[in-house]
Amino acid sequence: MRETPVLPKVGQERYATPFYEGLEEGVIRIQECAACSKRQHFPRPWCQYCASEETTWVECSGRGVVYSYTVPHRVVEAQEFEDQLPYVVAIIELDEGPRIISNIVGCSVDEVDVDMRVGARFDGPAAGKPLVWFEPVAVR
Amino acid sequence: MPFEDVAIVEIAESEKSRGNLDRGDPYQSLEKYHQQMAREILDSVELEKDDIDGYGMVSPGASTPLVYPPMLVETLGFEDLEWLGTTREGGASAVSLLEKAALAIEGGVANTVLCTIADLPIDPYRDTESGYAWDRDQRGFARNHQLPYGSQGPNSKIAHATRRHMAEFGTTEDQLGEIAITQRHHATLNPLAFFDEEIDMDDYRSSPIIASPHRLLDCVMRVNGACGFLLTRRDLASDLVDTPIFIEGHGNSINPQVTERPDITRTGLVEAGQDAFERADLQPAAVDFLQLYDDYPIVVLMQLEDLGYCEKGEGGTFVEQTTLRYDGDLPVNTGGGQLSCGQPGLASGAIQLLEGVRQLKQQGGRRQVPGAQSGVVTGTGGIGYAQNLQSFYSIVLTNPEGHNA
Numbered sequence: 001m002r003e004t005p006v007l008p009k010v011g012q013e014r015y016a017t018p019f020y021e022g023l024e025e026g027v028i029r030i031q032e033c034a035a036c037s038k039r040q041h042f043p044r045p046w047c048q049y050c051a052s053e054e055t056t057w058v059e060c061s062g063r064g065v066v067y068s069y070t071v072p073h074r075v076v077e078a079q080e081f082e083d084q085l086p087y088v089v090a091i092i093e094l095d096e097g098p099r100i101i102s103n104i105v106g107c108s109v110d111e112v113d114v115d116m117r118v119g120a121r122f123d124g125p126a127a128g129k130p131l132v133w134f135e136p137v138a139v140r
Numbered sequence: 141m142p143f144e145d146v147a148i149v150e151i152a153e154s155e156k157s158r159g160n161l162d163r164g165d166p167y168q169s170l171e172k173y174h175q176q177m178a179r180e181i182l183d184s185v186e187l188e189k190d191d192i193d194g195y196g197m198v199s200p201g202a203s204t205p206l207v208y209p210p211m212l213v214e215t216l217g218f219e220d221l222e223w224l225g226t227t228r229e230g231g232a233s234a235v236s237l238l239e240k241a242a243l244a245i246e247g248g249v250a251n252t253v254l255c256t257i258a259d260l261p262i263d264p265y266r267d268t269e270s271g272y273a274w275d276r277d278q279r280g281f282a283r284n285h286q287l288p289y290g291s292q293g294p295n296s297k298i299a300h301a302t303r304r305h306m307a308e309f310g311t312t313e314d315q316l317g318e319i320a321i322t323q324r325h326h327a328t329l330n331p332l333a334f335f336d337e338e339i340d341m342d343d344y345r346s347s348p349i350i351a352s353p354h355r356l357l358d359c360v361m362r363v364n365g366a367c368g369f370l371l372t373r374r375d376l377a378s379d380l381v382d383t384p385i386f387i388e389g390h391g392n393s394i395n396p397q398v399t400e401r402p403d404i405t406r407t408g409l410v411e412a413g414q415d416a417f418e419r420a421d422l423q424p425a426a427v428d429f430l431q432l433y434d435d436y437p438i439v440v441l442m443q444l445e446d447l448g449y450c451e452k453g454e455g456g457t458f459v460e461q462t463t464l465r466y467d468g469d470l471p472v473n474t475g476g477g478q479l480s481c482g483q484p485g486l487a488s489g490a491i492q493l494l495e496g497v498r499q500l501k502q503q504g505g506r507r508q509v510p511g512a513q514s515g516v517v518t519g520t521g522g523i524g525y526a527q528n529l530q531s532f533y534s535i536v537l538t539n540p541e542g543h544n545a
Contacts, residue, residue: 001290008284016284039400042285042525048398067526068307068404070299071352077293089291091300091526097400099526103289114307131288 001087001103001133003125005080010130016043018057020130026122028060028132030098041098062120063137064094071109088112092134106135141419146242147377147384148537150370151494152180156334156363156482159262168364170202171215173258177368178216181254185370185380189216194223194250196241198233200259201485203266223250229394230521231433232531233257234367234489239533241371242387251373258366259485281525294435294523295359296351301528302438303353305405308453311441313353315456317344319437319472320357320479322464327476329466329507334363334482357479360435365484367494383501386543388514389420389536397527405453407439408532409446409518417448420536421544422514424448427536429499429515430470431492434477439529443518444472447534466507474499474507489519500539513542 010020022029032039035052046053069090075082088104090112104112105121118134126133154176157166168176174197182189195218197209205211209226223244227233234257241253291297305311321344327333339357347356377384392415393408417424424447432443441455449470450458464472475481475495478488496517499509509515515537522530538544 004288005290006288008288009279010284012279012284042281068300068304070296070303070354071349072290072292072296073349073351075292076295076350078287078290081290081292084290087290089289089296091404093401099401101286101289101291101526114303 001084001105001125003084004129004131005084006078008130013043015045019043022057022059023122023130023132024128028062028094028100028120029057030060030094030096031055032058039097041100058096060094060096064092064118064134066104066112066114066116066118067091067093067099068114069104069112071112090134092118100132103133104135105133111136142390143239143242143246143387145374146245146371147374147386148238148369148371148497149377149381149384150181150185151497152177152184152368153332153494154366155332156365156484159260159264159364161264167264170200170204170258170260171212173364173366174212174256175216177256177258177366178254181368181370187252187380189218192218192252192254193221194225194241194244194253195221196225196237196253196255198237198257198486199226199228202260202263223253229531230486230523230529231435231488232519232521232533233486234493235517235519235533235535236531238369238371238387238493238535239390239392245371245373251376253371254368255371256366256368257487257490259487260364261362261483261485262364285525292351295354297523298436298438298528299351299354300526301404301442302358302436305438305442306353308405309456311456313345314341315459316358316437316441317341318459319440319464320344323434323473323477324480326466326474326507327480329505330475330481331505333476333480334361335476335480354436358436360478360483360488363482363484365482365487367484367487367490369490369493369497383539385497385500386538387535388538388542388544389416389418389422391415391419391534393532395524395530396532402527404526404528405442407442407446407520407528409443409534412532413447413516413534416516416534416536420514422536427514427516428471428512429466429474429496429509430472431474431496431515431517432472432477433489433492433518433520434473434479435483435488437479439520440472440477442528447516466504466509471509474504474509489521492517492519496537500537500542512539514538
């Protein structure tokens, strides 16, 4: 991805502010329920498991694995991304538990695979914006 | 049982159109499609408009005014209705609507409910800068957590399920192709299907990638079109038709997986399908056909697994070894499914429902499943965040021969 054609509407869901501020600062924050300890992503107004409104925010390492991915070759709904084709939309399984949808950058689309280890990056075109991208990292 | 006093008596389905005026494709407005379905059904059963006391429709993808259901009722002139129902669950909408309309009759709120479902994914008169057929989500996780990462609609979202199923279980492109090819064969026998030419594995393997691993022949094509069905009390049904159809069992699951790591290869039919067979007191092996919601071949394959026809992960081998043709081992999507009939927007799920009713009425024409007495119809719809679909409905339909008294 060479640009960020669409940004989230960050003001729309106030309970998600810590998440978006985190991305702008360079960290992924995930909701963890204070009552039942489960974690969820995307941010919600209460815990989707037990309905508690007592949530805390876990700061994630940014590390995870590719659970699945796709490489769009045509724009169907998000026409703003036409100039970015082809790119990778992936579901990344964070080490901290939940999964997040994002883009894989820093490699060719052919190098992406299921179970590939990835790490978050906050530099480049997404820097300072409420977005996160991931890149392949060496397996330790 | 929830639907024992209800019968489906008649159906209607329109031609499918790509709505290109320059090319001379047929065009009808939403309202005309609804009226066409109403006209065909009422004429077929020799009822008058005023014999209808309940009406159901699906909120279309096409942009409509805020309070569209009553507006449509006013346009069509249904007077003093007892019941008006609308569903809005993506591809699950049609089967969801059927169940809710049946509940209205079962509960004594209405006696005779007409449901018409129409959509214009391609609307030449639409006023939008973007040219999108449907309004894009303006809020929620779709807007803020999928769109900013270039998620390209269902093609790319369900591609995640296909890719994972391939990676986890070794499911192959050719196995998925079998589904597309068989359904296309059925479509050549269905005058209401949009596509009428056979395809083979070379065609499938060479069709262009849309969102990997989905190729063009994996993706439904949106068309304008309409479907309709009529329900009435079981004791009134035989006055109207020779072959009423019964809802013998049902199973629903909306939002089946609330968990940190949902399994994208698993659908809500694991629970819902089992419920439907149990309530119908039928084993999976005993039904005569399956009309499975088919936005993509992987969705058909996962449903075969989750309905219990094979173990999870073995769907690919199963479709290789099982003839899915209308005259084969396990008839699936005998009219071609949406993959070959076209996907008429939010009327999509009615493609499966109508074909199921048609087969049980022995109106399947050249693709009639011999001696069909019972069958499963599924509706699935809505796409979750990093999940597959959100709403799952399964019903077991029978005709009088297959009905458990």
